Amino acid sequence: MDERKRDSIVAYLRRRMDEFGIELDDVAAAIAQDQIQQKSARYRSATGETWSGDGERPQWLKQAISAGQSVEHFAVDGAAQSTLAAGPKVDWRQDPFAGSRLATVSSSTQDGR
Template identity: 60%
Template sequence: MDERKRESMIAYLRHRMADFGITPDDVAAALAAAPEVGRYRSANGDSWSGEGAMPQWLKQAISAGQSLGHFELSSGCVSTPSLQAGADWTNDPFAGSPLARSNAR
């Protein structure tokens, strides 16, 4: 990623954090407190510890050509944020991507 795109993304993230009242300390606390529930996780939030039988969602992804390493969690896994009512997502550059998916109520 070139420097201009990087700076643009940082500005966008700062703007969205301000919209929701999120501070850098909030992000740091969420990262520090996030429990690791499994060794592997899907975009939908399904997880597997790596022990016992491999779950169906992971078998299907692997047979479709995805690598097991794609689903492996790093030590700093992030929990799903709660959504704030009335948020304006019309200009969200992540719309339609895995980053935009959530468990909407």
């Protein structure tokens, strides 16, 4: 961004802050609060919505789970690692059949080969 454009935006923001009585301390407090909320988030959606893991699951997470996504997919910084089962780790990104009926073949069928 060039310097003139930046200065223009800063001047506009200062005028609007004066118009609504917003002080720099108010802005700093709001930023600090946002940072605290971001740090306490255990799960985050692609659109930036967060959930701490406490209370009822938010609607965006319920919809993602009902669509077949795992809760761990939305974990922030490995926050949900403690909730993972001790089962085998599978990297489905490399499986061309992930999500299809071919990926749901039971182990008893595979043993009979």
